[in-house]
Amino acid sequence: MQMVEMIRKKRDGREHTPEELAWLVQGITGGRLPDYQVAAWCMAVYFQGMSPREARSLTLEMAASGEQLDLSALPQPVIDKHSSGGVGDKTSLVLAPLIAAAGVPVCKMSGRGLGHTGGTIDKLESIPGFQVELSREKFIRQAQAIGVALTAQSEELCPADKILYALRDATGTVESIPLIAASIMSKKLAGGAGGFVLDVKVGNGAFMKDLEEAKTLAQLMVAIGKGAGKKTVAVLTNMDQPLGRAAGNALEVREAIAFLRGEAAPDLLEVTLALGAQMLKLAGAVAGMEEGREKLNGLLYSGRGLEVFAKWVAAQGGDPRVVERPEMLPGAPVVRPVLSPGGGFVARMATDLLGRVVANLGAGRKEKEDIIDPVVGLVFHKKPGESVAPGEPLAEVHARTEEQAAEAGRAVLQAIKVTPEPSFPQPLIYGYIV
Numbered sequence: 135m136q137m138v139e140m141i142r143k144k145r146d147g148r149e150h151t152p153e154e155l156a157w158l159v160q161g162i163t164g165g166r167l168p169d170y171q172v173a174a175w176c177m178a179v180y181f182q183g184m185s186p187r188e189a190r191s192l193t194l195e196m197a198a199s200g201e202q203l204d205l206s207a208l209p210q211p212v213i214d215k216h217s218s219g220g221v222g223d224k225t226s227l228v229l230a231p232l233i234a235a236a237g238v239p240v241c242k243m244s245g246r247g248l249g250h251t252g253g254t255i256d257k258l259e260s261i262p263g264f265q266v267e268l269s270r271e272k273f274i275r276q277a278q279a280i281g282v283a284l285t286a287q288s289e290e291l292c293p294a295d296k297i298l299y300a301l302r303d304a305t306g307t308v309e310s311i312p313l314i315a316a317s318i319m320s321k322k323l324a325g326g327a328g329g330f331v332l333d334v335k336v337g338n339g340a341f342m343k344d345l346e347e348a349k350t351l352a353q354l355m356v357a358i359g360k361g362a363g364k365k366t367v368a369v370l371t372n373m374d375q376p377l378g379r380a381a382g383n384a385l386e387v388r389e390a391i392a393f394l395r396g397e398a399a400p401d402l403l404e405v406t407l408a409l410g411a412q413m414l415k416l417a418g419a420v421a422g423m424e425e426g427r428e429k430l431n432g433l434l435y436s437g438r439g440l441e442v443f444a445k446w447v448a449a450q451g452g453d454p455r456v457v458e459r460p461e462m463l464p465g466a467p468v469v470r471p472v473l474s475p476g477g478g479f480v481a482r483m484a485t486d487l488l489g490r491v492v493a494n495l496g497a498g499r500k501e502k503e504d505i506i507d508p509v510v511g512l513v514f515h516k517k518p519g520e521s522v523a524p525g526e527p528l529a530e531v532h533a534r535t536e537e538q539a540a541e542a543g544r545a546v547l548q549a550i551k552v553t554p555e556p557s558f559p560q561p562l563i564y565g566y567i568v
């Protein structure tokens with residue numbers, strides 16, 4: 135086969151065979167294909183798209199390009215959750231212990247990633263002593279013993295995706311729905327779970343700004359998951375506001391602990407229960423969504439979820455006393471309120487801008503090698519629909535320096551719009567793709 139033929143075929147809108155896509159992925163992983171040709175092929179895919187059959191073949195080949203985890207020693211099926219990413223999304227931190235408390239094992243590899251904050255792994259690392267690099271043996275043994283284990287994504291997982299993503303990032307071809315779907319689902323499939331709940335975020339703080347586009351991505355990912363023989367469901371959730379009240383690594387762990395103590399922000403609770411109920415349903419632990427929500431509520435308000443969280447922290451080398459004393463988490467040297475100049479109701483939050491503020495404070499990575507600052511971020515005192523008096527805090531900035539806090543405060547005021555009249559609340563869950 136010739137790479138130039140592959141490029142011509144896609145350029146002209148024709149469909150690749152599974153054998154061609156296998157050849158392509160093996161060539162990428164083996165370093166046999168020049169970057170410029172692979173990049174040209176990505177651009178052809180960007181314009182011509184892919185059939186669901188092609189997207190599935192590409193995904194399966196990418197999943198098989200490196201290590202594939204074997205979770206067969208655990209009670210089946212293990213259900214994994216994936217989020218397409220948003221500001222303040224700490225659902226994995228609270229769902230992992232709740233799902234484990236419901237008797238369904240959580241055994242998850244998680245990426246560090248680029249973004250406004252780190253990934254779940256970076257957030258957990260803000261707990262003093264918490265180890266995120268587990269050997270395969272410890273990973274499985276821990277999940278067998280306490281029901282939950284989380285480790286950093288290995289370098290050997292989906293090497294084809296690493297190479298392809300870097301080329302897409304450098305050639306303006308990340309925003310291709312079949313390439314996004316293949317990238318996400320290949321890593322999920324290689325992670326070894328038997329089913330997936332995909333949280334596809336939609337809104338001004340999400341990768342997908344438009345509901346129809348998000349639906350198309352969700353439908354394709356669900357089709358790929360099912361085509362690979364896995365139970366797969368997508369939930370379309372609102373990212374026109376940060377999720378919960380905190381964005382930042384240690385700040386989100388603090389909010390997760392408060393949540394598990396029963397002090398849940400209503401939006402975080404609603405999204406967590408919807409995702410968690412789907413996970414329990416896919417695992418066969420409950421018959422339907424209502425039963426799933428009730429079960430999770432019981433585990434939350436009885437403190438069982440918090441108990442499992444403490445065991446999880448201890449099992450991975452962290453100090454479990456952090457659940458009783460969240461002040462043990464590292465804190466920022468400068469904490470300043472952002473006061474509302476006028477009164478009224480919060481109408482709109484420019485979530486993408488708020489995400490950039492959090493990243494600029496140092497909570498996220500722009501480059502893979504960047505070091506994350508665990509202590510910085512934002513706490514939102516007011517969310518859409520809530521009333522605010524003149525001079526009342528809209529938010530709180532956690533920063534390293536006064537200058538950074540002042541700059542972030544000015545940006546927060548730009549990002550949060552207050553109007554005299556309340557506006558209609560947006561739904562938090564737009565729908566399910568099953």
Ligand code: URA
Nearest residue numbers: 308313314315317318
């Ligand atoms: N997240 C991924 O893992 N891959 C993409 O292509 C986009 C978002």
